[in-house]
Amino acid sequence: MTYPVIAYPDDLEIFRKRITAEKVSRKQILLCMTGCRALGAEEVGKAFHEKLRMAGLEEEFEIIETGCHGQCSRAPVLLIEPEHFLYGGVSPDDVDEIIEKTLKGGLPVARLCADADGNTTADPDELPFFQHQSKEVLKNCGRVDPRKLESAVAAGAYQAAARALTKMSPEEIIDEVLNSGLRGRGGAGFLTGQKWRFCRRAEGEQKYLICNADEGDPGAFMDRALLEGNPHQIIEGMIIAAFAIGASRGFIYVRAEYPIAVEHITIASEQARACGLLGKNIFGSGFSFDIEIRMGAGAFVCGEETALIASLEGERGMPSPRPPFPAVKGFKGMPTNINNVETLANVPLIIEKGKTWFSAIGTPDGRGTKIFALAGKVINTGLVEVPLGATLRRIVFDIGGGIPGGRTFKAAQIGGPSGGCIPDEFLDLPLDYESVKELGAIIGSGGLIVMDDRTCMVDMARFFLDFVQKESCGKCVPCRVGTQHMVNLLTDICSGRGRPGDIKKLEDLSGVVKKGSLCGLGQTAPNPVLTTIRYFRKEYEAHINDGRCPAGVCKNLIEYSIIAEACRACGKCIKVCSVDAIRGEKKTPHIINPALCIRCGECMDVCPFDAVAVK
Numbered sequence: 001m002t003y004p005v006i007a008y009p010d011d012l013e014i015f016r017k018r019i020t021a022e023k024v025s026r027k028q029i030l031l032c033m034t035g036c037r038a039l040g041a042e043e044v045g046k047a048f049h050e051k052l053r054m055a056g057l058e059e060e061f062e063i064i065e066t067g068c069h070g071q072c073s074r075a076p077v078l079l080i081e082p083e084h085f086l087y088g089g090v091s092p093d094d095v096d097e098i099i100e101k102t103l104k105g106g107l108p109v110a111r112l113c114a115d116a117d118g119n120t121t122a123d124p125d126e127l128p129f130f131q132h133q134s135k136e137v138l139k140n141c142g143r144v145d146p147r148k149l150e151s152a153v154a155a156g157a158y159q160a161a162a163r164a165l166t167k168m169s170p171e172e173i174i175d176e177v178l179n180s181g182l183r184g185r186g187g188a189g190f191l192t193g194q195k196w197r198f199c200r201r202a203e204g205e206q207k208y209l210i211c212n213a214d215e216g217d218p219g220a221f222m223d224r225a226l227l228e229g230n231p232h233q234i235i236e237g238m239i240i241a242a243f244a245i246g247a248s249r250g251f252i253y254v255r256a257e258y259p260i261a262v263e264h265i266t267i268a269s270e271q272a273r274a275c276g277l278l279g280k281n282i283f284g285s286g287f288s289f290d291i292e293i294r295m296g297a298g299a300f301v302c303g304e305e306t307a308l309i310a311s312l313e314g315e316r317g318m319p320s321p322r323p324p325f326p327a328v329k330g331f332k333g334m335p336t337n338i339n340n341v342e343t344l345a346n347v348p349l350i351i352e353k354g355k356t357w358f359s360a361i362g363t364p365d366g367r368g369t370k371i372f373a374l375a376g377k378v379i380n381t382g383l384v385e386v387p388l389g390a391t392l393r394r395i396v397f398d399i400g401g402g403i404p405g406g407r408t409f410k411a412a413q414i415g416g417p418s419g420g421c422i423p424d425e426f427l428d429l430p431l432d433y434e435s436v437k438e439l440g441a442i443i444g445s446g447g448l449i450v451m452d453d454r455t456c457m458v459d460m461a462r463f464f465l466d467f468v469q470k471e472s473c474g475k476c477v478p479c480r481v482g483t484q485h486m487v488n489l490l491t492d493i494c495s496g497r498g499r500p501g502d503i504k505k506l507e508d509l510s511g512v513v514k515k516g517s518l519c520g521l522g523q524t525a526p527n528p529v530l531t532t533i534r535y536f537r538k539e540y541e542a543h544i545n546d547g548r549c550p551a552g553v554c555k556n557l558i559e560y561s562i563i564a565e566a567c568r569a570c571g572k573c574i575k576v577c578s579v580d581a582i583r584g585e586k587k588t589p590h591i592i593n594p595a596l597c598i599r600c601g602e603c604m605d606v607c608p609f610d611a612v613a614v615k
Contacts, residue, residue, distance in 0.1 A: 001148070001149075001150055003015075003149060003150075003271060003274055003275040004275060005275055005276050006158075006275045006276045006277055006283075007276055007281075007283070007284055008166075008283055008284045009162035009163075009166055009283055009284075012153070012158055012159065012162055012283075015150075015153055016153050016154060016156075019150045019153060019154045020154060023154070024059075024062070026059070026060050026061060026062050027060065027061050027062070027080065027081065027082065027083075027103055028061075028062045028063075028064055028080070028081045028082075029048060029061060029062065029063045029064065029078055029079075029080055029103075030064050030066050030069075030078060030079040030080070030081065030142060030143065031044065031045055031048070031063060031064070031065055031066065031076070031078040032066055032067065032068055032069050032075070032076060032077050032078065032142060033045060033065035033066065033067075034066075034067045034068055034225070034228040034229060034260050035068050035072055035075065035221070035225070035228075036068075036072075036075040036076040036077055037260075038075070039075045039076050040076055040091060040092070041075070041076040043091075043092050044076050044078070044090050044091065044092055044094075044095065045063060045065065046092070047092035047095040048063050048095055048099075049063060051095050051096060051099055052099070055099070057099070057103070060103075061103055064145050064151075065145060065147070066141070066142045066143065066144065066145060066146070066229065067141045067142055067144075067146050067225060067228045067229015067230060068141055068142060068225045068228065068229050068382075068383055069086070069124075069141075069142035070129070070130070070133075070135075070138065070141075070142065070382045070383045070384070071086075071088065071127075071129050071130075071380060071382045072381050072382035072383070073088075073379065073380050073381040073382060074088025074089055075088070075089070076088075076089070076090050076091075077090070078090055079124070079142065080098075080102055080103070083102065083106060083108075083122070084122075084123055084124070084125070085102060085108050085113070085122040085123070086113070086122060086123070086124040086127070087109065087112035087113065087122075088112065088113075089112065090112060094109070094112060097109055098112075108122035110122075128398055128399065128401065129380045129382075129399055129400075129401070131398075132386070132394055132398040132399045133384060133385050133386055133399060134361070134369050134385060134386055134387050135369075135385050136349055136361075136368075136369050136385065137226070137233075137342065137345045137346055137349065137369060137371060137385060138225075138226075138229075138371060138383060138385045140152075140155045140229075140230050140233070141225060141226065141229035141230050141383075142229060143155065144229075144230060146228060146229055146230060146231055146232075146264045146267075146268070147264060147267050147268075149232065149268070149271040149272065149275070152230065152232035152233070152268075153232075156352075157232045157233065157236060157348075158232070158236050158239075158277055159352065160236060160240065160347075160348035160349075160351040160352040161236045161239045161240050161277075161282075161283070161348065161351075162283050163351060163352075164239075164240045164243060164244075164351050165239070165240075165243055165282060165283045165285040165287055166283050166284070166285055168351075170200060170243060170244045170245070170246065171200075173240060173243065173244040173351070174193050174196045174197050174200060174244050175193070176193075176350060176351065176354070176355050177192055177193040177196065177244070177347065177350055177355075178191060178192070178193025178194060178196075178197065179193070179355045179359070180193070180350045180354075180355035180358040180359050180367060180368070181355075181358065181359045181362075181366075181367030181368070182343070182346055182347075182350060182358065182367060182368060183366065183367070183433060184339065184340065184343050185340055185341075185342035185343045185346070185370065185371075185445065185446070186212055186303070186339070186340030186342070186343060186445055187303075187340075187415070187416075187418075187442065187443075187444045187445050187520070188520070189366075189433040189442075189443060192339065192343055192347075195327065195337060195339075196241065196244050196245050196337060198325070198327035198328070199245040199246075199247075199327040199335050199336070199337040200244065200245045200246060202327055202328050202335035203335070204334045204335040205334070206248065206249070206332075206334045207245055207246050207247040207248070207334060207335045207336070207337075208247050208249050208250065208251070208330060208331045208332075208334060208335070208336040208337070209238060209241055209242045209245065209247040209249070209250040209251075209289075209336075209337050209338075209339075210250065210251045210252075210253060210308065210309070210312070210330075210331065210336060210337070210338040210339075211234060211238055211250065211251065211252040211253065211338075211339065211340070211341060211344055212253055212303065212305070212308060212338050212339065212340045212341070213227060213252055213253060213254035213255070213258070213261070213265075213340070213341050214253055214254065214255050214296050214299075214302050214303045214308060215255065215258075215303075215341070215445065216255070216298070216299075216300040216302075216303050216416075216471075217415075217416030217417060217444065217445055217447040218416065218417060218447070218449075218464075218467060219373055219375040219376070219416075219447045219448075219449050220373045220416060220445055220446060220447035221373050221383070222341075222342055222371040222372070222373050222383065222445065222446045223340060223341035223342060223445070224258050224261050225371075225383055226341050226342060226345050226371075227254065227258065227261035227264060227265050227341060228258075228260050228261045228264050230345075231261075231264045231265040231267075231268035231269075232268050232272065233345050233348060234252070234265065234341055234344050234345055235265075235268055235269060235272055235277075235278070235291065236347075236348045237339075237343075237344030237345055237346070237347035237348055238250050238252075238289075238291060238344055239277070239278070239282065239289060240347050240348065240351060241337065241339060241344060241347060242287075242289045243285075243287050243289070245335075245337050247289065247337065248288055248289055248290075249289070249290060249292070250289060250290070250291040250292070251291070251292050251293075251294050251312060251331075252265055252269075252291060252292075252293050252294070253294050253295075253296055253302075253308055253311070253312060254293065254294070254295060254296065255295065255296045255297075255298050256295040256296065256297060256298060257298050262293065262295060265293060266293050269291050269293065273290065278290050278291060294312060296308075296311060296317075297311075299311070299317045299471065299473075300417075300467075300468075300471035300521070301317055301318070301319065301471055301472065301473045301519070301521050302317040303521075304319050304519045304520055304521060305326050305330075305338045306319045306320040306322065306326065306519070307319045307320075307473065307519065308338065309326060309330055309331050309336065309338075312331060313331065313332065316473075317473065318473045318475045319473065319475065319518050319519035319521075321518060326338060340445065342371055342445075342446070346358075346368060361387045361388075362387045362388035362389050362432065363388055363389035363430060363432045365388075365389075365432040365433050365434040365435065366388030366389060366431075366432030366433050366434075366443075367388065368387070368388060369385050369386060369387050369388065370385070370386065370387075370388050370431075370443065370446060371383060371384065371385045371446050372384045372385075372386070372395060372446045372447075372448040373446055373447050373448060374395065374396075374399070374400050374448050374450070375447075375448070375449050375450070376412075376413075376448075376449040376450035376451060377403055377404065377407065377450050377451055377452040377455070378396055378400040378401065378402070378403065378404070378450040379400060379401030379402055379403070379404050380399065380400045380401040381400070384399050384400075384448075386399070388431065388432045388433075388443075389430040389431065389432050390430070390431060391427065391428050391429060391430055391431065392412055392422060392426065392427050392428075392429065392431060393427040393428055395431075395448065396409060396412065396427070396450055397409075397427075400450065403450070403452050405452075407452035407453055407454065408424075408452060408453045409424050409427070409450070409451075409452065409453075410423070410424065410451045410452055410453050410455055410457075411423045411424070411451045411455070411457065411535070411536075412448055412449065412450050412451065413447070413448070413449040413451065413460065413464070413528065414431075414436065414441050414442070414443065414444065414447070414448050415436070415441050415442035415443055415444025415445075415447065415524075415527070416444045416445060416447040417464040417465075417467045417468045417525075417528065418442065418444065418468065418520070418521065418524035418525060418527055419441045419442050419444045419447070419524075419527055419528070420439065420440045420441030420442070420527040420528055420530070420531030421441070421451075421457065421460065421461075421528060421531045421532050421535065421536070422436075422439055422441055422531075422535075423535040423536070425535075426439060431443065439531070440527060440530055440531040440534060441527060441531055442524065442527070453551070454551055454552065454553070455551055455553070456494070456539065456549055456550075456551040456552075456553035456554055457532040457535075457536040457539050457551075458490065458493055458494055458532065458536075458539055458540055458543055458549075458554070459494050459549075459551075459553050459554055460528065460532065461490060461528045461529045461532040461533075462487065462490035462491060462493075462494055464528040465483060465486055465487050465490060465525065465526075465528060465529055466487050466490075468483060468521060468525040469483040469484055469486075469487050469525075471521070472521060472522065472525075473521075475518060476516070476517055476518040476522065477516070478512055478513050478515075478516030478517045478522060479513060479516075479517040479518070479519075479521065479522030479525065482509050482512055482513040482516070482517075482522075483513060483522070483525050485509055486506060486509050486510070486513070486526070486529060489502050489505060489506055489509075490506070490529070493540065493543045493544060494543065494549075494554045494556075494557075495554070495556050496543075496547055496554070496556040496557050498540075498543050498544035499544065500544060500545070502540075502544060503533060503537070503540050503541075503544070506529055506533065507530070507533065509526075510526030510529055510530050511526075513525055513526050514526055538550075539551070543557060548615075552601070552604075552614035555598075555599040558599055558614050558615065559594055559597075559599075559614070559615055560592050560594075560597055560599060560601075560603060560604065560612060560613070560614055561592055561594075561612075561613050561614075561615065562582075562589060562590050562591060562592055562603075562611055562612055562613070563611050563612075563613050564589035565589075566609050566610060566611035567584075567589040567590055567609065567611040568609050568611070569584055569585070569586055569587050569588055569589060569590060570608065570609075571584070571586075571590075572606045572607065572608070573590060573602075573603035573606060573607055573612065574590065575606075576602040576603060576605075576606050577602065577603060578598075578600070578602070579596050579597070579598055580596065581593045581594075581596035581597040581598070582603060589611075592612075601614075
């Protein structure tokens with residue numbers, strides 16, 4: 001499509017009306033072509049194109065390749081409109097039936113509607129996973145084609161930017177964002193409007209705006225999904241933010257491991273530039289602003305502002321002492337504002353709907369919604385958007401469907417590797433910035449990993465701390481050396497070499513690392529250790545004092561056996577044992593040879609009778 005030059009707000013409205021008028025009334029197949037690619041979405045798309053072409057139905061049905069619909073546990077996922085049918089687990093073999101039964105007949109394919117909870121409704125609005133969410137930022141993800149500007153404009157893109165640049169002053173925009181209560185969604189939770197005001201008032205010949213898309217938390221994919229599914233929303237947020245602070249140049253710093261996100265945001269920026277939404281004199285306002293895409297090499301520490309700036313400048317990504325803060329002296333020594341992807345995605349909504357609307361969502365300690373990447377031992381995994389203040393129970397059980405396999409909830413790691421573990425006693429605590437902080441954790445960027453009763457909390461603390469230690473830039477001694485000592489202690493405890501006093505050593509080292517580290521990586525690194533000691537101290541004591549891992553995870557501290565009375569001699573454990581440590585004849589209870597057993601746990605996982613015990 002050839003895009004018109006959009007020189008003024010009226011041009012945008014004319015373009016939007018033209019798109020709407022040209023839109024052919026036909027059924028749409030909205031197929032996720034981002035994360036769902038990993039489970040065969042591309043093959044499903046090819047099958048639809050081929051089958052519709054062979055049947056001569058290409059003009060009647062439109063296939064739209066979208067971003068994430070949210071429920072990743074059902075991938076590949078597609079939505080059919082106007083019937084509003086959501087199908088999951090779709091394969092190329094299902095395409096013929098979908099065409100005949102749904103596209104032609106208007107009826108749902110029941111087996112493709114069933115989710116992990118057994119719900120068979122085709123309407124996603126009736127599924128608990130979607131019912132208990134409040135989609136505002138994610139509203140158009142899965143609804144627009146991220147590679148087509150016209151799709152975004154038809155959904156309302158750039159209208160907020162047009163209003164901000166032509167009807168509001170920079171100070172009015174800052175006031176609106178500040179009074180809305182929007183806090184940074186990247187981890188620190190600092191008031192966005194306040195951050196903008198600091199940069200606006202800083203003196204400098206040139207000012208810069210940086211979108212931090214260096215999402216590095218294990219299990220987190222909120223920013224990636226926004227860039228992949230609705231990149232024009234991020235660009236629009238950047239235009240408004242840049243106008244507010246007086247920046248003429250912007251960067252999107254995105255990790256190279258996100259190839260689809262890089263592709264989509266690059267296409268979107270080129271389209272916006274081609275029609276005048278980026279560049280000189282945007283909307284005839286006299287304001288000029290452009291964006292450059294930069295790829296990071298995947299260093300976790302580059303999520304920290306000063307380390308990110310160093311990387312942008314071609315230096316090694318290492319943090320610098322603050323003050324001065326980037327708002328005063330940032331990129332190339334000039335005033336620089338850095339916001340993460342989700343923060344910027346909220347900005348057009350605030351300008352469009354107003355501070356009163358936004359501040360009415362959430363709690364006094366957290367306004368608006370928050371996107372969480374729900375993963376781990378939970379039935380429905382995926383992207384979840386809820387008002388700040390929603391409880392962990394609502395996210396894990398109402399939306400996530402609970403714990404699979406009849407297991408029980410034990411804890412949730414929130415805030416990524418620098419976050420902390422929240423136990424079941426706090427399932428009904430409202431999640432906002434301050435309440436989570438009181439528990440020793442952080443909201444962070446929104447990673448949420450659920451753990452069941454077979455998770456060893458000592459091993460979990462070791463895993464996250466090992467990740468942070470390896471990602472440490474090594475610049476300051478407390479982080480570089482302190483975290484290594486802590487990892488060594490945790491490894492010894494998990495290996496059966498723990499000693500009395502190790503818990504106290506971990507607590508003391510945590511205090512040194514938190515107080516002495518230069519940046520947020522080191523300052524928050526001990527959180528998983530401190531929260532697991534705080535809420536699961538008995539597990540640490542069992543490892544050290546009893547030589548036992550209560551969860552049956554730490555291999556040096558466990559031994560598998562088969563309960564003769566429960567064994568039905570089905571032979572499944574024998575088949576999965578890679579070292580032939582299990583023996584048994586038909587109708588005879590099986591036996592595990594502890595001398596051969598490597599404690600992999602495969603036998604316990606496959607046993608349908610819970611006959612495998614660990615001690």
